[in-house]
């Protein structure tokens with residue numbers, strides 16, 4: 641018994657929602673949300689930071705820093721998934737599933753039904769950790785060109801968290817019962833809610849696949 645997960649779907653639960661990263665509609669929705677979010681952040685950063693310092697930024701241009709920026713972004717993608725994995729590992733100690741199914745990288749615990757708190761902590765971890773990390777890095781760096789690159793990473797990071805934020809939002813506002821369960825195979829998340837108790841009915845719920 642664990643308060644973080646169930647091995648099998650307990651009786652009295654129904655499948656409420658499936659979010660599948662391999663599904664065309666979901667991919668399209670996430671891409672649009674991600675593009676909007678990153679475009680909005682790029683605009684905000686440009687007008688608040690880059691525009692007033694455009695000369696200093698141009699003067700500080702460095703190809704080396706651009707290469708570091710690209711490499712940092714790929715490193716970030718790996719670290720983002722490892723952060724989900726770390727939370728899952730600490731709370732479940734199970735084998736994790738990592739993978740890349742363009743356009744998304746993923747990490748899940750395919751064998752378990754996770755309680756709301758477990759899913760919420762894992763979904764929110766990379767967003768929280770890396771937002772703080774990039775914000776601190778921004779204030780630590782001195783030259784405006786490097787600062788701009790960090791802001792670009794921050795915008796890409798926020799866009800990369802669209803799926804996680806959507807999941808966290810569902811858990812925060814829709815599936816608010818702490819007894820709610822979520823199965824996370826990596827690319828696919830299946831939400832289960834506890835059925836209301838009806839003493840007149842004997843129910844045997846199947847969770848679906």
Ligand SMILES: [Zn+2]
Nearest residue numbers: 720724766804
């Ligand atoms: Zn994520």
